[in-house]
Amino acid sequence: MHLVYPAVLAALLFCTGLYGVLARRNAILVLMSVELMLNAVNLNLVAFDVWLRDTLHAGQALTLFTIAIAAAEIGIGLAIVLLVYRNRGTADIDRLRDLHEDAPGPDAGHGDREEKAEAAA
Amino acid sequence: MTGTAALAAQAHGTHTLAAQTQGFLSTSGVEIAFLLVGLVTLGAALVTVTTRQLVHAALWLVVTLGGLAVEYLLLTAEFIAWVQVLIYVGSVVVLLLFGLMLTKAPIGRSPDADSGNRYPALGVAGAAAVALVWVVADAFRTTWIELDGAPQGTTKVSGEFLFRNWVLPFEALSVLLLAALVGAVVLSRRKNAQAGEKR
Amino acid sequence: MTTTTTAVLVPLLPFLGAAAGLLLGRRAPGFVRPLAVLPTLAAAVLAVVVAWRQGGGEPLDAARRLTPTGSVPIDLALHLDGFAVLVAVLVGVVATCVQLYSTAYLRDDPRYPSYAALVSLFTSAMLLVVYSGDLMVLLVGWEIMGICSYFLVGHYWETEAARSASLKAFLVTKLGDVPFLIGILALAADAGTFRINGILSAVASGSIGHPTLIALLLLAGVAGKSAQFPLHTWLPDAMAGPTPVSALIHAATMVAAGVYFVARLLPVFTASSAALVVLAVMAAVTMVGSALAALAQDDIKRVLAYSTVGQLGYMTGALAVGDRDAAVFHLITHGAFKALLFLGAGVIIHAAGTNSLGAMARMGGLAKRIPDAYWTMTVALLALAAIPPFSGFFSKEAVLGAAEHATGGDAHGIPHAAGWTVLVAGLLTALLTAGYATRLWLRAFHGKGPEAPDHGRQPTAMNAVLWVLFLPTLGLGLAAWKLPDWFDGNSLTPTLTTSVLGTGCALAGAAVTYAAWRRTAPLAARAPLGAVAADPDAAPYISEEETIATHVAAYGNIAGAHDPSDPGRLLLGPLHRHAVAGFHLDAVYSALFVRPVRAAAGLVRFLDREVVDAYVRGAAGAPRLLGAAVRRAQTGNVQTYLSALLAGSVVLAVAAVLVATGA
Numbered sequence: 014m015h016l017v018y019p020a021v022l023a024a025l026l027f028c029t030g031l032y033g034v035l036a037r038r039n040a041i042l043v044l045m046s047v048e049l050m051l052n053a054v055n056l057n058l059v060a061f062d063v064w065l066r067d068t069l070h071a072g073q074a075l076t077l078f079t080i081a082i083a084a085a086e087i088g089i090g091l092a093i094v095l096l097v098y099r100n101r102g103t104a105d106i107d108r109l110r111d112l113h114e115d116a117p118g119p120d121a122g123h124g125d126r127e128e129k130a131e132a133a134a
Numbered sequence: 135m136t137g138t139a140a141l142a143a144q145a146h147g148t149h150t151l152a153a154q155t156q157g158f159l160s161t162s163g164v165e166i167a168f169l170l171v172g173l174v175t176l177g178a179a180l181v182t183v184t185t186r187q188l189v190h191a192a193l194w195l196v197v198t199l200g201g202l203a204v205e206y207l208l209l210t211a212e213f214i215a216w217v218q219v220l221i222y223v224g225s226v227v228v229l230l231l232f233g234l235m236l237t238k239a240p241i242g243r244s245p246d247a248d249s250g251n252r253y254p255a256l257g258v259a260g261a262a263a264v265a266l267v268w269v270v271a272d273a274f275r276t277t278w279i280e281l282d283g284a285p286q287g288t289t290k291v292s293g294e295f296l297f298r299n300w301v302l303p304f305e306a307l308s309v310l311l312l313a314a315l316v317g318a319v320v321l322s323r324r325k326n327a328q329a330g331e332k333r
Numbered sequence: 334m335t336t337t338t339t340a341v342l343v344p345l346l347p348f349l350g351a352a353a354g355l356l357l358g359r360r361a362p363g364f365v366r367p368l369a370v371l372p373t374l375a376a377a378v379l380a381v382v383v384a385w386r387q388g389g390g391e392p393l394d395a396a397r398r399l400t401p402t403g404s405v406p407i408d409l410a411l412h413l414d415g416f417a418v419l420v421a422v423l424v425g426v427v428a429t430c431v432q433l434y435s436t437a438y439l440r441d442d443p444r445y446p447s448y449a450a451l452v453s454l455f456t457s458a459m460l461l462v463v464y465s466g467d468l469m470v471l472l473v474g475w476e477i478m479g480i481c482s483y484f485l486v487g488h489y490w491e492t493e494a495a496r497s498a499s500l501k502a503f504l505v506t507k508l509g510d511v512p513f514l515i516g517i518l519a520l521a522a523d524a525g526t527f528r529i530n531g532i533l534s535a536v537a538s539g540s541i542g543h544p545t546l547i548a549l550l551l552l553a554g555v556a557g558k559s560a561q562f563p564l565h566t567w568l569p570d571a572m573a574g575p576t577p578v579s580a581l582i583h584a585a586t587m588v589a590a591g592v593y594f595v596a597r598l599l600p601v602f603t604a605s606s607a608a609l610v611v612l613a614v615m616a617a618v619t620m621v622g623s624a625l626a627a628l629a630q631d632d633i634k635r636v637l638a639y640s641t642v643g644q645l646g647y648m649t650g651a652l653a654v655g656d657r658d659a660a661v662f663h664l665i666t667h668g669a670f671k672a673l674l675f676l677g678a679g680v681i682i683h684a685a686g687t688n689s690l691g692a693m694a695r696m697g698g699l700a701k702r703i704p705d706a707y708w709t710m711t712v713a714l715l716a717l718a719a720i721p722p723f724s725g726f727f728s729k730e731a732v733l734g735a736a737e738h739a740t741g742g743d744a745h746g747i748p749h750a751a752g753w754t755v756l757v758a759g760l761l762t763a764l765l766t767a768g769y770a771t772r773l774w775l776r777a778f779h780g781k782g783p784e785a786p787d788h789g790r791q792p793t794a795m796n797a798v799l800w801v802l803f804l805p806t807l808g809l810g811l812a813a814w815k816l817p818d819w820f821d822g823n824s825l826t827p828t829l830t831t832s833v834l835g836t837g838c839a840l841a842g843a844a845v846t847y848a849a850w851r852r853t854a855p856l857a858a859r860a861p862l863g864a865v866a867a868d869p870d871a872a873p874y875i876s877e878e879e880t881i882a883t884h885v886a887a888y889g890n891i892a893g894a895h896d897p898s899d900p901g902r903l904l905l906g907p908l909h910r911h912a913v914a915g916f917h918l919d920a921v922y923s924a925l926f927v928r929p930v931r932a933a934a935g936l937v938r939f940l941d942r943e944v945v946d947a948y949v950r951g952a953a954g955a956p957r958l959l960g961a962a963v964r965r966a967q968t969g970n971v972q973t974y975l976s977a978l979l980a981g982s983v984v985l986a987v988a989a990v991l992v993a994t995g996a
Contacts, residue, residue: 014165016277019209020270022172026179026198028263033183035255035976036248041233042188045195048226049179052202055218059211063286064279070295073287074303076214077296080221081307085314087226091233092321104237106972107249113969251972258980265987 019060026053040094040104044087051083164281168208175201186247188239192230196223209279211287336386337395340411343379343421344460344474346372347428351453358446369449370432373456377425380460384418388819394466394530405521410528412466415819416661420593421463423668424586426805428456430798431581434676437792438577438683439874448488452581455481459586463593468517468527471594475513475558478587479506485582486574492882498570505567509557516550519543520601529597536600548601548608551594552615559591561649562619565642566918569626572634573881575874576679579634584641584675585668592648592664596657603655606748613653613751617758620646622916624765628772628901629912632688633678636773639915640717641671643762647732650755655747656735658820662813663728669805670716670725677710677799680791681777683873688880690773691896695782695857705796707778709803714774716806718767718839721832727810730827730835733759737831763835767842772900775850781857795873849900857898 026049033046055076062072098104178197185191199222206215285291296304350372357364387393392414398406432452439445458481461474480503487499521527523542524535535541555561560568560583571583582588595602595612602608620643627639644667651660682688684703685696693699700707716725736759739752813825896902902909911917966973 014168014208014279014281016274016279017271018165018168018172019205020274021267022176022205024266024270025176025263026202028259028266029176029179029183031262031979032255032259035258035972035979036252037183038247038249039188039234039237039239041230041237041239042183042191042247044233045191045230046183048195048222049182049198052199052222055214056202056205059206059209059214059287060279063209063211063281064277066280066283066286069299070286070291073211073214073292074296074300076211077217077292078303078307080214080217081311084221084226085311087229088314088318089321091229092318094233095236096321098237104239105249107251107970109971110969112971112974113967249970249972251970251976254973254976254980258976258983262979262983265983265990269990 016060016064019056023053023057023060026050026056038105038107040097040106041091043106044090044094047090048083048087051079055079164208168205171201171204171208175205184248186243186245187241188234188244188247189231189241192227192234195230196227199223199227206287209287210281210285212285213287213289213292216289336383336393336413337411339379339386340383340393340395340413340464343376343383343425344457344464346376346379346457347453347460348457351450351457354446354450354453358450362446365446365449366436369453370429370436373425373432373453374429376456376460377422377429380418380421380425383413384422387413387415387418396466396528405525405527407469407527408467409470410466411464412529413464415816416593416596416657417463419665419816419819420589420661421460423665424456424459424463427585427668427672427802428452428459428581430672430676430802431577433794434580434679434798435575435577437794437873438679439575440792442874444488448485448575451481451484452578455485455582455587459590462590466529468521468529468532470527471529472514472517475554475590475594476510478582478590479503479510479558482506482571482582482587485578486571488575488578489573489878489881492573492878494570494881495573498567498573502567502571505564506557509554509564511553512550513554513557516547516554519550520547523547532598533600536604539604541601541604544601545605545607548605549611551598551601552608552612555591555595555649556615557591558594559588559645559649560642561591561615561645562622563918565619565623566915566922568642569630569635569638569915572632572638576634576675576682576877579638580672580675580679583638584671588641588645589648589664589668592645592652592660595649595652596661596664599652599655599657602652603746606746606751609653609655609751610748610754612649613748613754616646616650616653617754619643620650620758620762621765624762624769625905625908626912626915627769628765629899629905629909631690631896631899631913633681633690633693633773633777634675634688636690636769637671637674637678640674640766640769641667643766644671644717646762647729647759650759651732651735653751654735654739654755656732656738656823658817658823658825659728659731659735661820662731662816662825665812666716666724666728666805666809669802669809670713670723673709673713673799673802673806674717676795676802677706677713679873679877680706680795680799681710682880683791683876686876686880688877690776691899694776694780694854694896694898696780696784697782698784699780700778703791705791705799709799709806711774711778712803713806714770718770718843719763719835720767720839721836722810724806724809726836727813727825727827729759729763730832731813731825733763733831733835734825734828735823737828760834760838764838764842767839768846768904769901771843771846772850775847775854775900781854846900846904849903853898853900853903855898857896859897 030046030049030051030053033049034043037043037046058072058076058079060072062070062076065072094104097109101109103109175198178194178201182191182194182198185194199218203215203218203223206212206218350368354365354368357368392412394410394412396408396410398408432449435445435449435452439448442448455478458474458477462471462478465471465474483499483503486502487495489495490499517527520532520541523540524532526532526535536544541547553564557564568583568588572579574583602612623639623642623646627636627643630636630639644663648660648663648667651657651663678688680703681693681699684706685693685699687693712723716723719726719729721727733756736752736756739747740749740756741752813827816825817823901912905912914920
């Protein structure tokens with residue numbers, strides 16, 4: 014089989030994911046796009062592993078690891094998104110403007126809560 | 135629930151193909167199958183990142199991931215294909231759907247699914263795609279994968295290389311997973327404590 | 334103590350006194366007066382000792398090289414010849430008198446400590462100039478005198494006149510000092526040494542490349558320091574300083590430094606006949622012009638200042654005809670009687686409460702109030718007018734005799750023109766000098782009108798000093814027979830022709846002025862004039878400061894007054910208006926220098942504000958605009974940031990690929 018097929022497919026999938034990350038508003042959709050990018054990488058790894066006939070099967074092993082890591086990442090990511098949603102009432106990326114130069118900082122009460130929660134934990 | 139149906143159909147097709155790969159499908163036949171499934175995958179991916187219905191996006195993601203699993207099978211990486219189906223389709227997408235629901239994502243068409251950054255994103259992604267495809271095609275246009283030999287990724291082979299050569303990273307990975315688990319729990323607990331306090 | 338050690342102590346003692354005075358002035362006010370008077374007095378005594386030991390014999394040279402400079406060596410050198418030791422005696426005596434006088438004159442002045450220290454420093458610098466055998470060291474003293482003069486003229490800095498006068502004195506003398514410095518360096522470069530002896534031997538062997546150029550450059554500095562035309566304009570204005578300062582600096586010593594310098598380096602000047610002619614013309618213009626101006630001044634000190642300029646003209650005239658003996662002789666006698674005149678003028682100003690001759694002429698009995706000043710000043714004015722047998726007569730006769738000598742072609746290498754110029758100008762000036770001396774005397778002491786205000790007896794210190802200076806004024810003329818032993822040996826005794834001519838001119842001038850005064854004096858009663866400072870009990874300096882500050886307001890002009898009773902007005906006729914203003918030389922300077930400099934300053938200001946600052950503002954504005962632009966990019970939207978980041982990565986990756994493939 015031509016190696017170009019999986020390689021080009023992976024590249025296109027990666028760019029699709031890239032577009033999703035940059036263009037989607039909802040944080041969960043952004044996470045989905047991240048998954049797409051990871052999968053594109055996985056495809057590449059598998060394809061090259063098969064092509065190289067690697068005796069250590071490094072590509073496939075790494076693919077497995079990536080899948081595991083992606084799972085962990087999606088768990089943590091979703092937890093963060095939910096936390097943000099609870100605190101801000103929205104999961105829209107472009108409304109989280111704390112990096113803006115004159116963005117109103119997180120309100121004082123919130124900071125207190127955060128501290129208390131930490132103390133409780 | 136067209137998405138689910140498609141998923142089922144896809145899964146079924148994959149199974150059949152996997153069973154027949156080493157059998158009668160010729161090299162060029164594998165190629166054609168790969169191309170077709172690739173197109174479906176890519177299309178599903180594009181729909182995933184462009185659809186205005188958030189839940190549909192998750193379902194089209196299932197199609198994409200499933201398509202990828204088929205591609206793994208076609209590349210004789212059997213074990214990875216199953217792992218893909220199990221973990222991605224089985225857990226990640228479910229998690230994402232839960233996330234969507236917990237953040238009260240609107241059901242139905244939401245007009246503002248895309249942010250204002252859409253056109254720059256299109257430009258960057260397009261440029262990246264052109265650059266990558268150009269480079270990759272230029273680099274590997276005369277390279278062929280030999281699929282005729284021993285399959286690269288049966289479950290047996292996978293178990294052997296995983297527990298013979300990669301056992302230490304595998305164990306480290308389990309620690310990572312544990313950490314992620316604990317992290318997720320801690321984050322959730324904090325939320326709950328807050329919620330409780332609030333109430 | 335060897336003579337050399339003694340001579341070193343002479344400039345050193347006043348210097349140490351000045352340093353101690355500046356350091357202790359505030360903490361120990363009781364020490365200020367002793368510290369001011371005693372070192373100067375000791376220096377004067379030691380100068381006398383040095384003079385006695387040197388005794389007009391062979392010049393005494395001592396040098397010590399402190400450190401090699403790499404090129405032309407600079408030595409701490411002493412050169413003691415007859416000129417040096419006698420001028421040093423003059424400086425020491427006059428400085429001591431002035432210090433004594435100042436203790437009374439500025440007795441309550443809060444700034445007296447710094448004043449006394451500056452006078453001491455000045456004395457030290459002048460003695461350094463006199464004794465120095467090295468031009469660089471001489472220049473050090475020369476410049477210290479300049480800066481001391483600046484501070485001392487500006488002593489009454491509360492008054493506008495003093496402020497501008499001090500600046501003017503400083504700038505005008507500096508205008509001369511720049512070419513002077515260049516001239517010294519050129520001279521040293523040609524001669525290979527700064528030592529005066531070395532330079533003189535180089536001149537004798539003819540190894541100076543451009544004697545005319547160097548002489549003219551040096552002349553500029555001399556003209557500035559010795560107040561010769563055209564750089565004399567600072568001296569009359571410098572009368573805004575305290576009277577003792579005027580006596581010390583602007584009559585007896587500092588202005589004499591230029592003359593003394595030329596006397597020291599006379600062979601350099603005689604090497605170029607062009608320089609001598611320039612010197613002669615300069616002297617002639619200075620003499621006549623200043624005498625005319627003196628006849629029109631209303632401020633008594635300005636009369637004396639112009640008279641100083643004129644007498645310095647005599648000295649430069651003597652130098653122009655190559656006779657330094659006569660020049661230094663006149664320098665010494667003039668130093669004595671002019672110091673006396675100034676110090677006496679200080680007494681008059683205190684007693685009358687004004688410095689205006691017009692006001693004094695409307696005041697009766699001033700002579701009876703201050704008999705000491707009256708008698709001593711009368712003699713000093715006679716000496717100034719060169720009436721025999723007072724000292725001024727002999728020294729002026731020596732100058733005129735030297736000039737007459739030069740006209741006859743007897744002097745070797747002196748152009749006839751120089752001799753004639755000096756002789757004619759000298760005789761004319763003798764006439765005018767007698768005129769303004771008479772005018773001063775008549776108007777100051779023989780006014781008619783209400784009694785002068787009673788300021789009580791003048792302080793003893795002031796009167797005593799007048800009598801001390803009275804002695805040389807009276808008797809120094811007799812030195813004419815003795816001095817040639819100390820100097821170059823030229824005869825200084827009066828010759829018949831010039832004596833008759835000069836004395837005749839002087840008597841004629843005095844007579845004409847007296848006649849004019851007789852005609853104009855009655856007018857005084859009809860034209861009331863005069864403002865008198867009403868502080869009879871205060872220290873003299875307060876009267877003087879007030880009268881300086883009020884002169885323009887009271888008389889409309891710093892130099893003259895609208896006084897129809899002034900004999901000078903009658904004598905000068907239409908010339909009077911110009912003479913009052915010093916023949917408008919200040920206006921010429923204003924047009925030639927001040928306005929172009931101001932215009933240039935305006936241009937520089939414009940360039941700085943509009944051109945240079947444009948770059949500065951641009952340098953600030955561009956980053957500011959850039960910052961504003963960059964700030965707009967900080968939207969806080971992570972996706973935008975990431976887009977930019979990835980776009981950059983793509984560009985870089987493409988660039989890397991292109992480079993790698995060699996495209």
